[in-house]
Amino acid sequence: MKDVAFGQYYPADSFVHRLDPRLKLLFLIAFITAIFLATDFYGLAACAGVLLVIVLCSRVPLGKVFRAIRGILFLVLFTAVIQILFNHGDKAYWGGPAVYWEWKIFAVTQEGIVLAIFLVLRLALLVMCSSMLTYTTTPVALTDGIESLLTPLKWLHIPVHVLALVMNMALSLIPVLTGETERIMNAQKARGADFETGNIFRRIKAIVPILIPLLVSSIDRAEELGNAMDSRCYRGDIKRTKYKKLRFGWRDLIAFLLGAALVTGVVLLRVYVGGIL
Amino acid sequence: MRAIEFRDVSYTYEDGDADGDPSNAQRGGFQIKHLNFAVEEGEFVAVLGHNGSGKSTLARLSNRLLAADSGEIEVFGTPLTKKTVYEIRKQIGIVFQNPDNQTVASIVEDDVAFGAENIGLAREEIGARISFALKAVGMEQYRNATIARLSGGQKQRVAIAGVLALKPRIMILDESTAMLDPRGRREIMDVVVRLNREEKITVILITHFMEEALLADRAIVMNRGEIVMQDKPAGIFARHEELLTYNLTLPRIGMIVKGLNAGGMPVSDTLDLEKLAGEIAECVS
Numbered sequence: 001m002k003d004v005a006f007g008q009y010y011p012a013d014s015f016v017h018r019l020d021p022r023l024k025l026l027f028l029i030a031f032i033t034a035i036f037l038a039t040d041f042y043g044l045a046a047c048a049g050v051l052l053v054i055v056l057c058s059r060v061p062l063g064k065v066f067r068a069i070r071g072i073l074f075l076v077l078f079t080a081v082i083q084i085l086f087n088h089g090d091k092a093y094w095g096g097p098a099v100y101w102e103w104k105i106f107a108v109t110q111e112g113i114v115l116a117i118f119l120v121l122r123l124a125l126l127v128m129c130s131s132m133l134t135y136t137t138t139p140v141a142l143t144d145g146i147e148s149l150l151t152p153l154k155w156l157h158i159p160v161h162v163l164a165l166v167m168n169m170a171l172s173l174i175p176v177l178t179g180e181t182e183r184i185m186n187a188q189k190a191r192g193a194d195f196e197t198g199n200i201f202r203r204i205k206a207i208v209p210i211l212i213p214l215l216v217s218s219i220d221r222a223e224e225l226g227n228a229m230d231s232r233c234y235r236g237d238i239k240r241t242k243y244k245k246l247r248f249g250w251r252d253l254i255a256f257l258l259g260a261a262l263v264t265g266v267v268l269l270r271v272y273v274g275g276i277l
Numbered sequence: 278m279r280a281i282e283f284r285d286v287s288y289t290y291e292d293g294d295a296d297g298d299p300s301n302a303q304r305g306g307f308q309i310k311h312l313n314f315a316v317e318e319g320e321f322v323a324v325l326g327h328n329g330s331g332k333s334t335l336a337r338l339s340n341r342l343l344a345a346d347s348g349e350i351e352v353f354g355t356p357l358t359k360k361t362v363y364e365i366r367k368q369i370g371i372v373f374q375n376p377d378n379q380t381v382a383s384i385v386e387d388d389v390a391f392g393a394e395n396i397g398l399a400r401e402e403i404g405a406r407i408s409f410a411l412k413a414v415g416m417e418q419y420r421n422a423t424i425a426r427l428s429g430g431q432k433q434r435v436a437i438a439g440v441l442a443l444k445p446r447i448m449i450l451d452e453s454t455a456m457l458d459p460r461g462r463r464e465i466m467d468v469v470v471r472l473n474r475e476e477k478i479t480v481i482l483i484t485h486f487m488e489e490a491l492l493a494d495r496a497i498v499m500n501r502g503e504i505v506m507q508d509k510p511a512g513i514f515a516r517h518e519e520l521l522t523y524n525l526t527l528p529r530i531g532m533i534v535k536g537l538n539a540g541g542m543p544v545s546d547t548l549d550l551e552k553l554a555g556e557i558a559e560c561v562s
Contacts, residue, residue: 009384172382175383221375221377224378225378225381227371228436231366231369233395234395
């Protein structure tokens, strides 16, 4: 429970932290596109290199960035196992037989192993770059960025400001609700509840006594939070000002050029070199 | 000048109206009956009462989180109505019980800015108010900290700062120390007393800790939706038999005096720690 890394801000004063959140959001989209466009290890290496530069510039400890993978560890392992067991390709990447073992629908091949490594790296990069956004951007800045990028939707009478505020509050409540879940789990454990053994259905059933108190307390919380917001003169969008204004500066320009170069580079690699897929 | 005045205010909870407070869950039909009281500008008033006595309802009525069924409420001479409610909410800041349920942002300065942004202040003014508010609660070095990592007392001080950023003239603390450890409670009380003395903010402190009531100029005791006692704290605590009937006890120092008297040590009925210590020393020597 404690390593829910996603959505946690890592406070530091760095180049990356000070970038315009809108740019960081667009950069992330570009970066994810680049990762998906990369069809060989060179492309991924280029992405990883750029990510490494970003991490070093941001002063976020590398270990913390790697820890973000833990959240999707199951997905990563699952993908890898599926690739290794079911890929029947006969491409040889190194000496020795292209197919090591085959039985009915199962097979272990060189291609399967290579693809498994490739996909694991791709997933890991995806998660690491996404968590870099939340590590280096305060939720308020992030939602301000989203709000600003979604401004055109205001013409369609979509309450962009409210959506942004809701996102912001959801992010700030993650640690609170995590703590609450832990408390409830401990209380149920103390009364003999068992969350660790039994088959998947038993375990899912064991979650119900956690979810219900959590839901009830969240509703109470929401009511009190509403009262607190009302007391602090919240009236929706009416006459509201913003303390933090977003500004596009020279740093942002550099980051923008870097992102554009990365995407172009990966696209060129794909067009002229081809890939393993 | 009168800071706030309740004239014959009544309110009835409808069945199942839990009001977000678990202790109110069985409040269907609970009533606040003909409440009359006034608080002068600059005064520090404690409101005492056991769970469900109606003291939190009083806070919610005062800025129209709940609209009174009958009677009038005036804040600095302005009647509280649907029209004036937003102006009056600028004047009255309420700090609630659970610090986790009052934060809208994860970073201290963003949260403190929330109220000031809501009333449409200019950027520079908001910045100045954040500095003022954080300084007033002694949290200026935590301006960029993550709220989730702070202690309970610190979180609650941030909540107070969030209210102060609106520059209210009245501050209501609705059991704001109830969830804190003794150290957190002391932090909050130090801040509140200082705000009252130095910033001249009128304070209404709703609490069930009798020790906290000792710091007030005046105390109001509520029971079943009615005001049953109103006096200086010393006067209230002198009537301990009556207090017991409202499920309230004496502050610890009062208990000690009572115990000493019962055990045959003739100390006077004081709530002053220094004075009591002196008297005990005299008796012993």
